[in-house]
Amino acid sequence: MKQLAALAWKEWHEVRIYLWIALGVFVGLPVIGMLEAKYQHVGGRYEISASPWVLIFGGVLAVFVAVGATCRDFSGRLEDFWRSRPLNVGRWLLVKYFVGLAVVLASCVLPLVVELCIDKQKQALLFAVWFPFMWAAAYSLGFLSGCLLRRTAHAAMLALAGMLLVWFLPLVLPPLQWMSLTVITSYYLPALQWPDVFDARFVQFAAGMAAVAVLMAIVSIQIARRGWRIEAGPKMMYGSVSAALLILFASAAFQLGTNLPVLQQVDLPQMDSPSRIASSRLRCVGQRGFIMAEYFPDTPQLQIGQVKFKLRTFDLTPSGIKLESTIREVTDSLFWGYQGAVWAPNDLGIGYVVDNMGGDGRDEYMLRAVSLETEAKGEPQFLWEQSDTHSKPIPYGFAVYVRRNRLYVISSHLVVLDISQPLKPRIISNTPFSWPDVPGSPEYQDMDRLVFTLPQVADLSPAERLEATMGSASYINLHSFDGEYLCIADGDVLVAYRLTDLNGITATFKKIGQYEPTILEDVFGLNPYGQMTVQNGLVYAQFYGRSAGVNSSISVFDLRSNPTLRLVGHFSAPGAEVVQPLPDGRAIVGGSKLWLIGPPPKRNPD
Amino acid sequence: MRQLIWKEWHEQSWRLGFGCLVLGAMALIGLHARILNDNAMMMWVCFIGITLLPVLSITGLLPAERNEGTFESLLALPVAPWKILAAKTVMGLVLCAGPMVAAAVISLLAAGGREMLDQDILHLYADSTLSAISLLLWMMALTSRLPSEARAGLLASGILILWILATAGLAYPSVPPLARAISPLVFVYQFSGDHMGPLLPEWVNLLVAAVIAIVLWVWTAKRLTGAVEGES
Numbered sequence: 001m002k003q004l005a006a007l008a009w010k011e012w013h014e015v016r017i018y019l020w021i022a023l024g025v026f027v028g029l030p031v032i033g034m035l036e037a038k039y040q041h042v043g044g045r046y047e048i049s050a051s052p053w054v055l056i057f058g059g060v061l062a063v064f065v066a067v068g069a070t071c072r073d074f075s076g077r078l079e080d081f082w083r084s085r086p087l088n089v090g091r092w093l094l095v096k097y098f099v100g101l102a103v104v105l106a107s108c109v110l111p112l113v114v115e116l117c118i119d120k121q122k123q124a125l126l127f128a129v130w131f132p133f134m135w136a137a138a139y140s141l142g143f144l145s146g147c148l149l150r151r152t153a154h155a156a157m158l159a160l161a162g163m164l165l166v167w168f169l170p171l172v173l174p175p176l177q178w179m180s181l182t183v184i185t186s187y188y189l190p191a192l193q194w195p196d197v198f199d200a201r202f203v204q205f206a207a208g209m210a211a212v213a214v215l216m217a218i219v220s221i222q223i224a225r226r227g228w229r230i231e232a233g234p235k236m237m238y239g240s241v242s243a244a245l246l247i248l249f250a251s252a253a254f255q256l257g258t259n260l261p262v263l264q265q266v267d268l269p270q271m272d273s274p275s276r277i278a279s280s281r282l283r284c285v286g287q288r289g290f291i292m293a294e295y296f297p298d299t300p301q302l303q304i305g306q307v308k309f310k311l312r313t314f315d316l317t318p319s320g321i322k323l324e325s326t327i328r329e330v331t332d333s334l335f336w337g338y339q340g341a342v343w344a345p346n347d348l349g350i351g352y353v354v355d356n357m358g359g360d361g362r363d364e365y366m367l368r369a370v371s372l373e374t375e376a377k378g379e380p381q382f383l384w385e386q387s388d389t390h391s392k393p394i395p396y397g398f399a400v401y402v403r404r405n406r407l408y409v410i411s412s413h414l415v416v417l418d419i420s421q422p423l424k425p426r427i428i429s430n431t432p433f434s435w436p437d438v439p440g441s442p443e444y445q446d447m448d449r450l451v452f453t454l455p456q457v458a459d460l461s462p463a464e465r466l467e468a469t470m471g472s473a474s475y476i477n478l479h480s481f482d483g484e485y486l487c488i489a490d491g492d493v494l495v496a497y498r499l500t501d502l503n504g505i506t507a508t509f510k511k512i513g514q515y516e517p518t519i520l521e522d523v524f525g526l527n528p529y530g531q532m533t534v535q536n537g538l539v540y541a542q543f544y545g546r547s548a549g550v551n552s553s554i555s556v557f558d559l560r561s562n563p564t565l566r567l568v569g570h571f572s573a574p575g576a577e578v579v580q581p582l583p584d585g586r587a588i589v590g591g592s593k594l595w596l597i598g599p600p601p602k603r604n605p606d
Numbered sequence: 607m608r609q610l611i612w613k614e615w616h617e618q619s620w621r622l623g624f625g626c627l628v629l630g631a632m633a634l635i636g637l638h639a640r641i642l643n644d645n646a647m648m649m650w651v652c653f654i655g656i657t658l659l660p661v662l663s664i665t666g667l668l669p670a671e672r673n674e675g676t677f678e679s680l681l682a683l684p685v686a687p688w689k690i691l692a693a694k695t696v697m698g699l700v701l702c703a704g705p706m707v708a709a710a711v712i713s714l715l716a717a718g719g720r721e722m723l724d725q726d727i728l729h730l731y732a733d734s735t736l737s738a739i740s741l742l743l744w745m746m747a748l749t750s751r752l753p754s755e756a757r758a759g760l761l762a763s764g765i766l767i768l769w770i771l772a773t774a775g776l777a778y779p780s781v782p783p784l785a786r787a788i789s790p791l792v793f794v795y796q797f798s799g800d801h802m803g804p805l806l807p808e809w810v811n812l813l814v815a816a817v818i819a820i821v822l823w824v825w826t827a828k829r830l831t832g833a834v835e836g837e838s
Contacts, residue, residue, distance in 0.1 A: 257639020
């Protein structure tokens with residue numbers, strides 16, 4: 001016991017300097033910040049913010065303490081001296097390990113305790129309870145590195161590279177996300193709530209980090225006992241650090257990047273001057289399709305009218321996409337921006353849009369038929385007039401539905417039109433219609449069950465009523481429905497439902513899963529969801545790249561997998577903003593070019 | 607001379623392999639994954655090349671010899687000191703240009719003609735290589751008398767930061783275009799904008815860089831003795 005105490009005393013005297021330095025940095029600097037804030041904002045409360053310092057530099061401190069403790073006694077003649085003593089190497093190392101670890105934990109936890117005592121916010125409690133496991137893992141890595149290399153600078157570099165992997169690999173590799181730091185940092189703890197502090201996810205994180213720490217400590221002691229060492233040189237140092245960085249980069253890149261095979265890439269027509277090209281609309285019916293491309297001139301300040309819209313049709317052949325040579329500039333703004341258009345089933349470019357053409361507190365609803373292919377417009381058809389819409393809002397907005405040569409406009413009126421001549425729709429009937437209210441925009445991620453009341457249109461079957469309800473339902477957030485699966489974007493969360501009951505009056509959906517964008521997607525500046533299409537049990541969701549140079553991307557999720565919404569494919573390319581899945585599993589993506597991409601590589605049939 | 611180059615190659619070839627591997631892997635992973643558009647990705651690869659390759663090269667040439675105590679032996683050989691410097695310079699150029707060439711070839715194979723024309727890709731890498739070589743010569747001149755790799759690495763990093771800041775300063779519209787040409791980063795820095803005035807043709811930049819390189823090299827050769835900075 002005396003021997004152990006003497007060893008502990010010796011270790012303490014050697015490592016305590018780190019404690020004083022760490023307290024100086026982790027407490028001293030925040031105190032200076034607090035005093036500065038106090039003098040700048042008279043009357044404010046004293047608050048100390050030690051956690052940013054501790055979270056950023058705690059791991060580095062752990063590595064330095066561990067490497068210093070091991071390399072000091074394992075270098076040169078000191079090692080011979082220690083090995084000549086009547087001392088068990090394992091015990092000696094254990095004492096060294098625990099004294100160093102105690103110094104690291106005290107250095108990191110004490111500032112957090114000070115913050116907890118002074119601050120109103122209790123977020124630091126989570127860090128003080130759970131981050132010690134992570135610092136222990138970093139400390140053990142440093143200890144192992146020191147035992148193995150026995151040269152301070154090299155061991156520290158190697159340990160820091162290892163620490164980078166332990167910290168950031170769980171961020172980029174989904175199977176390891178339970179060990180990610182963000183499990184702790186993303187949790188908001190406004191007040192002292194002990195049940196929240198001991199959440200199962202935190203215990204899981206701590207168990208993972210503790211396992212790393214214990215494993216590294218055992219390996220270190222074995223290495224020291226057997227006298228193993230690696231001759232460290234610049235080759236190993238450069239190699240290990242860059243390997244760690246490349247692993248992180250590759251993991252991040254392949255998680256966000258492209259894994260869908262590009263079967264064909266087709267250039268879109270160029271303008272005379274350099275332009276950024278984006279695709280705003282893509283449609284494919286059978287073997288024919290069209291792409292509408294927007295051309296943004298390469299000028300610092302975009303003027304109105306400078307954006308050009310060009311339409312190009314294509315044929316889809318077994319060998320790929322074949323663009324037709326005709327390029328038509330679409331000059332009429334009427335054809336540019338309709339997102340809610342309903343397309344004629346067999347005519348490629350003919351769409352129908354309901355517009356409010358009224359004014360002066362009077363709403364006058366008209367139907368427009370437009371042909372994108374020829375830029376032809378049908379005569380607007382008056383549907384109905386409604387005044388005082390603020391006090392009596394139209395409950396479902398508009399549902400516009402096409403079945404063969406009939407067009408149904410369902411709202412406060414039910415208007416049925418004959419569209420056997422697509423650009424000359426003819427009203428067959430127009431009657432006042434009642435469609436019960438639906439709840440506004442609920443938090444879909446909290447709703448396990450969705451029930452839609454269907455419009456009672458005698459001509460339509462229950463499935464068609466549901467299709468009409470979903471088709472252009474402006475009251476639901478961005479969504480897509482393929483007859484069985486319904487996906488809805490609720491903020492950043494993608495929520496998936498499956499149809500469980502359909503009768504003539506209601507349709508019931510059961511929630512089957514949800515997807516939340518990863519931290520990596522956020523870090524790389526990808527905004528969910530620009531567009532969404534469900535087909536063949538897959539959902540194609542578009543992420544818009546908001547940061548300069550970051551490509552937009554299409555992510556493909558499997559709705560039939562277990563768990564639901566498993567990411568099975570992704571495709572990134574400049575301006576990849578519109579997607580049209582094809583029945584055979586391939587998909588056409590429109591952006592600065594047109595891409596034909598193959599089906600996702602992995603797929604669970606059921 | 608051939609033997610000197612062989613010696614340098616024997617000692618430094620792993621750095622060349624390392625540089626090629628890191629830059630090539632970054633280009634390949636980034637261009638295959640396409641998180642960034644091709645231009646942005648290649649600019650990142652070039653940025654890493656420009657910042658890391660000269661520092662990596664310079665620490666292994668003269669300061670490493672001094673650190674290991676072999677530089678005096680090298681000077682004692684019946685070879686003119688400038689030839690020793692020439693061999694080391696050739697190796698430094700290879701260390702800077704080799705990984706850039708590797709990354710350019712990989713970029714062309716992975717993304718040639720995809721979003722950028724092949725000639726634009728080659729132009730980007732060629733400009734970056736010129737900047738890396740210019741930086742190398744500045745670093746070589748200023749670190750040739752340092753006694754250790756660590757000190758040389760620190761000073762080289764300082765030179766790099768200094769030139770980045772200075773080049774940003776030279777980008778002010780009131781600075782004459784010829785003054786911008788003295789920066790090693792003139793080949794890659796985007797001196798563009800409404801008030802920048804006319805840009806110098808590329809050959810003028812090249813000429814100025816060549817003159818500076820010769821002056822720096824001659825100065826380094828003249829100072830190439832056994833004396834070490836910081837020692838009396």
